[in-house]
Amino acid sequence: GDSVTQMEGPVTLSEEAFLTINCTYTATGYPSLFWYVQYPGEGLQLLLKATKADDKGSNKGFEATYRKETTSFHLEKGSVQVSDSAVYFCALSDTGTASKLTFGTGTRLQVTL
Amino acid sequence: ETGVTQTPRHLVMGMTNKKSLKCEQHLGHNAMYWYKQSAKKPLELMFVYSLEERVENNSVPSRFSPECPNSSHLFLHLHTLQPEDSALYLCASSKGQGDVNTQYFGPGTRLTVL
Numbered sequence: 001g002d003s004v005t006q007m008e009g010p011v012t013l014s015e016e017a018f019l020t021i022n023c024t025y026t027a028t029g030y031p032s033l034f035w036y037v038q039y040p041g042e043g044l045q046l047l048l049k050a051t052k053a054d055d056k057g058s059n060k061g062f063e064a065t066y067r068k069e070t071t072s073f074h075l076e077k078g079s080v081q082v083s084d085s086a087v088y089f090c091a092l093s094d095t096g097t098a099s100k101l102t103f104g105t106g107t108r109l110q111v112t113l
Numbered sequence: 114e115t116g117v118t119q120t121p122r123h124l125v126m127g128m129t130n131k132k133s134l135k136c137e138q139h140l141g142h143n144a145m146y147w148y149k150q151s152a153k154k155p156l157e158l159m160f161v162y163s164l165e166e167r168v169e170n171n172s173v174p175s176r177f178s179p180e181c182p183n184s185s186h187l188f189l190h191l192h193t194l195q196p197e198d199s200a201l202y203l204c205a206s207s208k209g210q211g212d213v214n215t216q217y218f219g220p221g222t223r224l225t226v227l
Contacts, residue, residue: 034215043119043203043218089156093214100169101216103156 002027006090006104013080013111021075021107023064023090031092033057033066033073034101038087047075047088080111116140117219119204125225126194134189134222136204143209145187146216147179150201162187163209194226 007022025033032051036044048057053068062077073090090104116139126132138145147159161169162181176198178190187204201223205216 032214036218041220043117043220044205046215046217049215093216100158100161101156105153105155 002102004090004104006107010108016079019077019080023073025071025092034091035075036089082111085111119219123223127227131192136187138206142206144207146205148203196226199226
């Protein structure tokens with residue numbers, strides 16, 4: 001079945017550092033890929049998405065590129081802020097009759113001054 | 114978008130209680146979902162409703178009973194829960210089946226079973 005693997009956290013960075021959170025997936029067919037973010041005490045918010053190979057999703061300075069050849073969708077940001085501290089979830093969606101999201105386990109990011 | 118609301122935000126209940134969680138979406142979507150989020154585990158999809166019909170039930174114990182009276186409202190009725198059912202319960206909605214089915218989440222209900 002479909003699965004998503006994320007790097008183990010927590011990831012601790014200083015403000016303005018470069019961020020990479022790795023995500024790889026296993027799926028049949030051609031899934032859509034997502035990054036969601038969960039701030040403390042809140043639900044999940046869609047951060048960005050990509051629907052086909054080589055697409056790049058971007059939002060709020062975050063980017064991720066759909067790499068079919070490496071089955072990856074790594075999240076990057078050039079300069080993180082303290083306000084980016086949260087848990088980040090990689091997910092894929094099949095395109096079947098009842099589209100479902102398969103999530104990774106989440107990666108906690110802690111940004112310090 | 115923050116068009117999905119959930120009530121209550123926090124709930125503490127005993128193992129013999131009966132309670133209900135409510136979700137409402139204001140996005141005009143046709144599909145709604147319940148997820149369970151436990152510490153150190155991936156999000157678990159519990160139920161999926163599409164056009165008010167249940168299309169997915171991921172082997173969830175019968176002590177959880179969903180109800181979708183219309184496309185804007187989704188309930189999760191709880192009875193005789195166990196302490197291991199303590200978790201964050203998230204509701205989500207999406208436009209519908211197929212294609213890019215982006216899901217939008219509510220803030221969740223933090224459930225504690227004593």
